[in-house]
Amino acid sequence: MTVQSATAEHQVTLIPGDGIGPEITRVVVRILEATGVKFRWEESLAGAEAYERYKEYIPKELYLSIDRNRVALKGPVTTPIGGGFTSINVTLRKYFELYANFRPIQNLPGLPTHYPGIDLLIIRENTEGEYVGIEHEVVPGVVESIKIITAKASTRIAEFAFAYARQHGRKKIHSIHKANIMKMSDGLFLRCARDVAKKYPDIVYGEHLVDNTCMQLVTNPYQYDMLLLENLYGDIISDLCAAFVGGLGLVPGANLGEDCAIFEAVHGSAPDIAGKNIANPTALLQSGVLMLHHIGETDAANRLHRAIEKVYESKQSLTRDVGGTAGTNEFGDAVIAALEN
Numbered sequence: 001m002t003v004q005s006a007t008a009e010h011q012v013t014l015i016p017g018d019g020i021g022p023e024i025t026r027v028v029v030r031i032l033e034a035t036g037v038k039f040r041w042e043e044s045l046a047g048a049e050a051y052e053r054y055k056e057y058i059p060k061e062l063y064l065s066i067d068r069n070r071v072a073l074k075g076p077v078t079t080p081i082g083g084g085f086t087s088i089n090v091t092l093r094k095y096f097e098l099y100a101n102f103r104p105i106q107n108l109p110g111l112p113t114h115y116p117g118i119d120l121l122i123i124r125e126n127t128e129g130e131y132v133g134i135e136h137e138v139v140p141g142v143v144e145s146i147k148i149i150t151a152k153a154s155t156r157i158a159e160f161a162f163a164y165a166r167q168h169g170r171k172k173i174h175s176i177h178k179a180n181i182m183k184m185s186d187g188l189f190l191r192c193a194r195d196v197a198k199k200y201p202d203i204v205y206g207e208h209l210v211d212n213t214c215m216q217l218v219t220n221p222y223q224y225d226m227l228l229l230e231n232l233y234g235d236i237i238s239d240l241c242a243a244f245v246g247g248l249g250l251v252p253g254a255n256l257g258e259d260c261a262i263f264e265a266v267h268g269s270a271p272d273i274a275g276k277n278i279a280n281p282t283a284l285l286q287s288g289v290l291m292l293h294h295i296g297e298t299d300a301a302n303r304l305h306r307a308i309e310k311v312y313e314s315k316q317s318l319t320r321d322v323g324g325t326a327g328t329n330e331f332g333d334a335v336i337a338a339l340e341n
């Protein structure tokens with residue numbers, strides 16, 4: 001991760017995204033600026049709106065901006081179902097080699113949950129597998145979808161997970177797979193993880209089938225510490241795990257490469273609640289906390305994290321997905337007030 005001076009102005013690419021994206025990014029930018037950290041935001045469109053304006057789903061300016069700044073804060077973007085353009089997320093993750101998708105799942109204080117004390121870390125391979133959507137119609141009525149798994153990407157993500165575990169005192173990693181059926185592809189993913197695990201005898205290593213993992217997670221999530229998954233399994237299991245701590249409105253994420261990072265929530269563009277000032281900006285805000293750590297603004301990151309906790313502890317000014325009545329903007333005001341106290 002890049003670390004810069006804590007007094008520098010940080011130039012960050014800002015992608016408001018679609019659906020609830022613009023309204024939550026607006027609030028999150030306001031809160032991030034209230035930490036006192038200096039930002040220069042380079043705003044860039046992506047997706048349907050970008051196409052309307054530039055006839056490109058990812059305008060050249062966006063590539064250039066991320067290339068220049070090496071850090072971006074991104075709202076969710078809508079990806080058409082069953083047709084239309086290729087996912088913006090997949091394209092950006094591949095283009096900038098953001099191979100590690102990092103998703104911490106932790107409870108916030110004050111929120112009622114069936115699962116208190118959750119502290120899970122999802123590490124998802126971000127560049128290959130069936131998730132990248134290499135598909136074609138062989139003949140009408142027959143479609144082929146190609147799943148590519150490479151030793152290079154599997155080893156790289158396993159190395160990332162084990163190195164992170166050792167550096168941050170995490171104890172256990174489970175590879176989640178379907179190698180009983182996907183014998184070659186998931187088999188290769190597992191072999192790479194096992195090879196890396198041998199170099200980390202201090203980290204307990206386990207393997208579970210992905211279907212069993214769903215059941216194990218719901219019955220006893222506490223048996224897991226870190227989950228290491230291929231792209232598609234990571235996508236699905238992330239949403240399941242978000243439910244442990246209060247839902248998709250809360251869980252942050254980071255797409256990390258060697259020297260480039262895009263921070264974004266786990267959730268999507270939530271078109272069902274867009275434009276109503278009811279979306280919960282916490283997930284993107286917590287992604288902002290991860291970003292502050294990444295750019296070396298540790299003090300601001302810790303202050304902001306504490307301010308979010310205070311707002312949840314007080315049970316005031318919460319959005320309706322977590323049982324409150326406040327709007328997106330009112331939640332933002334409460335976090336800023338908590339930052340100042």
Ligand code: NAI
Pocket residue numbers: 020075076077078079080089248249250264265266267268269270271272273278279280281282283321
């Ligand atoms: P979604 O995550 O947008 O929404 C699922 C459910 O969670 C909805 O009921 C929604 O209202 C709720 N929800 C999500 N975020 C929330 C928030 N911040 N506050 C309160 N409630 C929230 O998933 P869905 O509906 O399956 O996908 C919608 C679109 O988003 C699709 O086009 C999909 O491709 C895209 N998507 C984009 C992602 C990204 O840009 N990183 C990630 C996931 C989906």
